[in-house]
Amino acid sequence: MSFAGVSVVDGAKRCTCDTSAVYAGADSGYHLLMVRDYSRTKLQLPTGESATTGLFTVGEYDWYIEYYPNGENPNCRDFVSLYVTRHTLYDCEGEEDVEAKFSFSLVDQLEKHKPVYIHGTNKTCTFSSSAPSWGSDRFVRQDALERSAHLKGDCLTIRCDIMVVCKDHKIEDAAGAISDINQHFAHLLQNKVGADVTFEVGGETFAAHRCVLAARSKxxxxQLFGPMKEGATTSSVIQIKDMEAKVFRALLSFIYTDSLPAMEKDSMEDEMSEVMDEGREEAAEFEMWLQWLEDLFVAADRYDLQMLKLICEKQLSEHISVSSVTSTLALAEKHHCCGLKEACLKFIQVQSPSCLQTVMATSGWDHIAVTYPWVVKEFIAKLASNQRK
Known part of the structure; x- marks a missing residue:
């Protein structure tokens, strides 16, 4: 990755940035966005308004980043939104479309800076004159960011990685080419060529390859090659209970591609059909995504896929809310996930008395008190420690 400069957003200077004049003509590069005085920036820029970086160059194209501290629209006002835009001239007729992958991360999320991670976890987007901007309207919840170690001295640094993956001119030097092995394995799963094991999950059947599954999961x-192996012949079907088909499909996708897939839109739309008239589409979609993520976390633990479990844990930690914290805490304790458990306890710990009462009045908290009473004791000890400080 080539370095493509730094922009600084200062809370005292609304929508003004200083960008270093660094040119990254390579087909991949990263730009750093430093946010100083985060709290003041949050106060000065209401929902829908952004601070914009200066231009930087990656893959011979100019780009800039839009930073929305209070969300790009009212549906995501509790989140930080980020968008990357390909800069074009006003008279841009005839300009070529640019296909690129991009990723936003915080500078200390080192695992997300690797080219293979960016290549494997992000879809290719077409930056055109009609759609020059792509991004994440829910990059991180404000409350999760504000209680995290990423915000230091009221400052944070965001990294934007860009990979231009389709250009008109021929790339002469392939030395820096990114491996596309994950795409080949994805095609293998999709085409089912050579599949030698079949699973039935939630009324659906899935064909897969024993060697691939065994190589990825102990x-x-x-199950497939041990003394008690199942599905010894290709005609036999292995039944998997207590799991939805969409979760197992996502599990297989990760096994073959080593990347977290997006939740299936079709199943989401089917489940949302009952709430469409209530105007709760965004909230319902988020709740279904969160439930899917929790189920995938459980599946990852069940099949000892530690990287997938870690990815799900991080996503869940960044999306804790008053309505979800008790279910997430119970999940963390049941599956011995100390990091997620600590994130939940910290979230509850910093809530106002009224929010704390809301959390403790839920059936989820009652379940924790009965099933995991030691967790309640840990929480009380943390509150007592806070009062002594």
Whole structure:
């Protein structure tokens, strides 16, 4: 990755940035966005208004980043929104479309800076004159950011990685080419060529390859090649209970591609059909995504896929809310996930008395008190420690 400069957003200077004049003509590069005085920036820029970086160059194209501290629209006002835009001239007829992958991360999220991660976890977007901007309207919840170690001295630094993946001119030097092995394995899963094991999950059947599953999961290794192996012949079907088909499909996708897939739009639309008239589409979509993520976390733990479990844990930690914290806390305790448990306890710990009462009045908190009473004791100890400080 080539370095493509730094922009600074200062809370005292609304929508003004200083950009270093660094040119990254390579087909991939990253730009750093430093946000100083985060709290003041949050106060000065209401929902829908952004601070914009100066131009930087990656892959011979000019880009800039839009930073929305209070969300790009009212549906995501509790989140920080980020968008990357390809800069074009006003008279841009005839300009070529640019296909690129991009990723936003915080500078200390080192695992997200690797080219293979960016290539594998992000879809290719077409930046055109009609759609020059792409991004994340829910990059991180404000409350999660504000209680995290990413915000230091009321400052944070965001990294934007861009990979131009389709250009008109021929790339002469392939030395820096990114491996596309994950795409080949994705095609193998989709085409089912050579599949030698079949699973039935939630009324659907899935064909897969024993060697791939066994190489990725010790549980599948024991299940498919151990003394008690199942599905010894290609005609037999292995039944998997207590899991939805969409979750198992996502699990298989991760096994073959080593990247977290997006939740299926079709299943989301089917489940949302009952709430469409209530004007709760955004909230319902988020709740369904969160439930899907929790189920995928459980599946990752079940099949000992530690990287997938870690990815789900991080996503869940960044999206804790008053309505979800008890279910997430119970999930973390049941599956021995200390990091997620600590994030939940910290979230509850910093809530106002009224929010704390709301959390403790839920059936989820009652479940924790009965099933995991030691967690309640840990929480009380944390509150007592706070009062002594």
């Amino acid at each position: 549980v599948f290794m024991a």
